[in-house]
Amino acid sequence: MKSHQSTQTMKPATAAKKLGVYLPATPAEFQEGVVTRAELNELQANPPEWLRALRENGPHPRPVVAAKLGVSIAGLARGGVTEALTSEQIQEIKDAGPEWLEKERATQAEVRKEAARLKQRDAEKADGAES
Template identity: 80%
Template structure:
């Protein structure tokens, strides 16, 4: 009995997300087809010129824009940024440094600081629990 292995494919939107690019900016043949796992791996390992250009210049999808600005995706929306931005537009926003961006960066820094504090607390609690478990007097 032989098993048929089907090729795993994904929609262009999924592939674009995995590649970190804005789907609407990709070539038509990419948008209209399906992408196999092997094709995705090939694009990641040896990106064609169009993919290199998109990653360098954009337009970038919101998760990439948010990361480049150091804010959350929700922070982008609160700041009124709902569209994909180019690298040039992102750099202009960084230079301009509007009040909403300053506020969202501060919020994001607080979120990161709190995440570190919680992680440390969990590690400390786990260490105490392990100590209690190994201590025969407990």
């Protein structure tokens, strides 16, 4: 039997998410087509100028904005940030140091601390089960 290998494709929204860019800011030809796995790999390995510029200056999608601010996506929403932001806008928020940002960063730190504690506890349980 001859195996037929089809080319794996994805919607532009999926490709944009994997590339960490805001889809409406990408070129029209990217938004209107489909992206193959090979094309995605090529974009990641050798980003064209538009992709480098988007990654550097934005606008950035919410997961990237949240990461740059050190908060969760839900924390962004609680802080009233619901749109994509440019790198400059993100820096302005950092410089202003609003109360919601400090609160959300503290919350995020607690979440990470608890996740680390649970991971340690589970590792200790696994070690105890092996003995």
